[in-house]
Amino acid sequence: MYYGLSNFYQNHRRYVKSRDDSQLNGDSSALLNPSKECEPYRRNEDKPIAPCGAIANSMFNDTLELFLVGNASYPTLIPLKKKGIAWWTDKNVKFRNPPGGEPLAERFKGTTKPVNWVNPVYMLDPDSDNNGFINEDFIVWMRTAALPTFRKLYRLIERKSDLHPTLPAGQYYLNITYNYPVHSFDGRKRMILSTISWMGGKNPFLGIAYIAVGSISFLLGVVLLVINHKYRNSSNTADITI
């Protein structure tokens, strides 16, 4: 399950820069003194923001819930797996909580939450392995998109067994807790369900392009062959002598 945003310029230069990777890596000095790149989301009320910067500040915070409207009167909630959506390297190497044995709230002491956020960073998820900077939703968001229309992995719907389809045919019901404003900049939100094959998701571009280029090359080859036969004889090289 993906969420998609369009007209959202995550690739704007000022936006892309507006983060502090040291802070995200758990560096305690950077935690309390974030990089200048984060301006204007560097400090709030004299306290350093954790995580700082425009990217973090604008984190997607809608909640999507998928229900199967079966024959039963009340819909069943489809279980969505929220771990395993970020790159392994990101989750385990690049993003780290500030060091220390204390609870997360203690470790983030002295910082404040980003302006737009409802909860501070150490309250993103009750699961301690998915909280703070290593929250996977956060990590996915922090991996900025290359294009203004993008999708990001939101949850995984796991196939239970080969016999049962992952999402059986039927009516579904999507419950959206709407927190994230996109109207102001004429943005669009989408929810995308995609089945994954060995080649990844559906993207016909490469296939079409290959067929097109292949046929062009073939045509060109034939044309050149004909031309070659026709012209090579006429432009023979007999008039050059040693």
Add this chain to the structure above:
Amino acid sequence: MERPTITEPGPLLLHFSSGEVRCESPNNKLDKFAGILTYKGKNYILDHDKLLLRGCVIRNTDWCYGLVIYTGPDTKLMQNCGKSTFKRTHIDHLMNVLVLWIFLFLGSMCFILAVGHGIWENKKGYYFQNFLPWKEYVSSSVVSAILMFWSYFIILNTVVPISLYVSVEIIRLGNSYYINWDRKMFYAPKNTPAQARTTTLNEELGQVKYVFSDKTGTLTQNIMIFKKCSINGTLYGDVYDKNGQRVEVSEKTEKVDFSYNKLADPKFSFYDKTLVEAVKRGDGRVHLFFLSLSLCHTVMSEEKVEGELVYQAQSPDEGALVTAARNFGFAFRSRTSETITVVEMGETKVYQLLAILDFDNVRKRMSVIVRTPEDRVMLFCKGADTIVCQLLHPSCRSLGDVTMEHLDADRACEVSPSLLSAHTHVFQDFAIEGLRTLMVAYRELDNAFFQAWSKKHSEACLSLEDRENKISNVSEEIEKDLMLLGATAIEDKLQDGVLETIITLNKAKIKMWTLTGDKQETAVNIAYACNIFEDEMDEIFIVEGKDDETIWQELRSARAKMKPESLLESDPVNSYLTMKPKMPFKIPEEVPNGNYGLVINGYSLAYALEGNLELELLRTACMCKAVICCRMTPLQKAQVVELVKRYKKVVTLAIGDGANDVSMIKAAHIGIGISGQEGMQAMLNSDYAFCQFHYLRRLLLVHGRWSYNRMCKFLSYFFYKNFVFTLVHFWYAFFSGFSAQTVYDTWFITFYNLVYTSLPVLGLSLFDQDVNETWSLRFPELYEPGQHNLYFNKKEFVKCLVHGIYSSFVLFFVPMGTVYNSVRSDGKEISDYQSFSLIVQTSLLWVVTMQIALETTYWTMISHFFIWGSLGFYFCVLFFLYSDGLCLMFPNVFQFLGVARNILKLPQLWLSLVLSVVLCMLPVIGYQFLKPLFWPVSVDKVIDRIHHCMRHPLPPPIRTKVKHASSRRSAYAFSHKQGFGALITSGKTMKGKPKKSSLLKK
């Protein structure tokens, strides 16, 4: 130093403090000087004869007094040197223009993007402030746009190839070293390699259209060799084997043994034994022949060690003749003003010198009158065949014919076929072999007749008016009814390989102009000898007018013959010239209807170079295949070069060896100095220096051509590479809110030009050769594209630009299509910015690498290593830069943690990469294939032919013999100037010390 020499120093001695010299201000006229020396109230006139030019050597003089008149830059020689200008190549100029173009292109791109940004901020960014507020100092989208203009200027500045200049210098340096290292341009006898004294002109060596060459010391060795002679109708000098076949003289050929003669010069070599036998036999005619050679000259001899004679001759021709006589047993030993001592076959005889009728250009002959020890009065004369023939006694007519036949074989065949059959061999024609000939004759005079004549002669000598004319008239009275002795043939030895070199250069459509200070006859003779002029030429025009009008007429009539329509009003050049454009303009190449040559005299040239005649001269001269300018001053040489440089869009090359060539070497685009006998001046002012003229062929056709081709390939590739690299940002701007976001990782931007792509392109431009040296030399036609600058010009640059735009388009949109909405096999999306960067930069590197692989025609281990090594190195650097350790150490500097690991294993990346490479290569391959078919250049055929030959090796080419001449021309080319006949007879220089005589030699 230039000083007036005072021939009678006695009274002056060294108390000069009271004297005064007034002379003209420093100027460049070599043949004029005016000054007055005031000393002790007396005025002495100082003229040109009393001036020694800087660099002159005084021979046979133990001491003399002199006064320095001009020093340093004021000397006439330095005044003639011309200005030293910093030489830059056409490509340099073009590069500057192109860089300017690129700046404009950059500016316009930035402007477009800034406008785009303004619109974007207005339409979208303003509303996006919720998530991305504007900076506090940005008050409106206009301000933002202005800032963005400069941001883009910084990001896109990679289109301006700053490293280009550095790389160009490296390439030039490399190619210069090739010249220095070339063993085939190393002259072993002098242990001198070729030397590229400048590193900036290499590629221009591949574009030369006009070669201006000096003659003496450059084309010729300035060594005269007594090669053959014809005595009393018998030809000596050729060597025959036992079967009567003529043998080419080589080093192995046995030399004639002169050991019987103690005075023989060991350096002299002669191969025909029959002549020595004739001398030993005591053949009267032969003796007389050599006697006349040993008497009739103005050579001075020096005998410091008994038996070792050193001759000081004013012209090397004379020296050669006297040396020949000496070796055959008629050694000229010494002379005083009244006597000549000759050792005749070991027997010393003293001849009384009665008169010397000296040489001049009109008379073309010289005579001496001597009284022999037997008290006979004899006149010996030597001179041009055409002149002497007319002076012969009627009884010599038949002998004259035979001798003329020796001078000219073809005519002999026409006149008397029986003569040909009578001899078992074919006559070798002196003229055709480029030998300089003189006829030798004598006359025995009646004592009374001589006395009468002598009176007339001394009267003429003393007359004040019209003296020269009178003397020449008197001389003519006595120089008649001559008895012919024979003819001599002296070889003005060409440098090795001159002939082949000039033939090759001709084939490469390089025009050869010979600029020499020598006389017309000498120059033309050498021009024929080394094939600058061919006998197949339709006509050779000679311009020798002495005023504007005549010269104009001569030039016009020459042009009327070569290309009649060029005189019409409707001719494009004429109509262009009548418009009188103020801007400097170039005259296009005009094609005449045949092969023509032009000979022009220094005197006429002085007029022709002035005012409106210079265009006439240029147009006429440039239509000719070869031009010879004789009697040139150093400055005129430079003026001629400048003239061509100014009005023709061509590269000129000047080659010379002496100080008098310095100005021309400096003036030409490329100056080449031959380090020969004439000192270092030319070499020190040259751009390239080597020892032998024939190295020029290799320098131009091999090194020049390679340098040019490499430079052109390098430039087109370098521009292309930067365009592709940078323009991707341009496309990305449309998707990133024109926010100056770069597509690549900052480290990639830093390393792209510096590390990833620098070595392959350097490898290409240092080692590439489209055809190897053998083929380059065998097909001089390959040289032509350089002359027309076909491989890199503005058109080619635009092609690079278009190609770059196309490739960058592919390189942006193919990865974009690939990542757009696509995910990995585990569902994680790959459309993030960092993955996208990686895909684009990897594809980019593959594309430019494949492009260079496509352009490389000569694969060596080094190019493989550079090209594939760079690509491999890229991946190593990639993994290093994106490694955990480095990124964790500096998280804010290296932000691409793990991207390489995650993305490089994706099939999407590799598929998109292959697609990009194929799409970028297809048009190039197609174009390269179609180009020779639809837009063939002459070279394509040659290259085709070469490829054909490589596949089917031909037997080595049969050396076609250089065709010999068919027309009659006089081979008379005595390099003698008006000599010191007067000086000798006056006896001035021999007072007191007859052995030591001072000669002023320039």
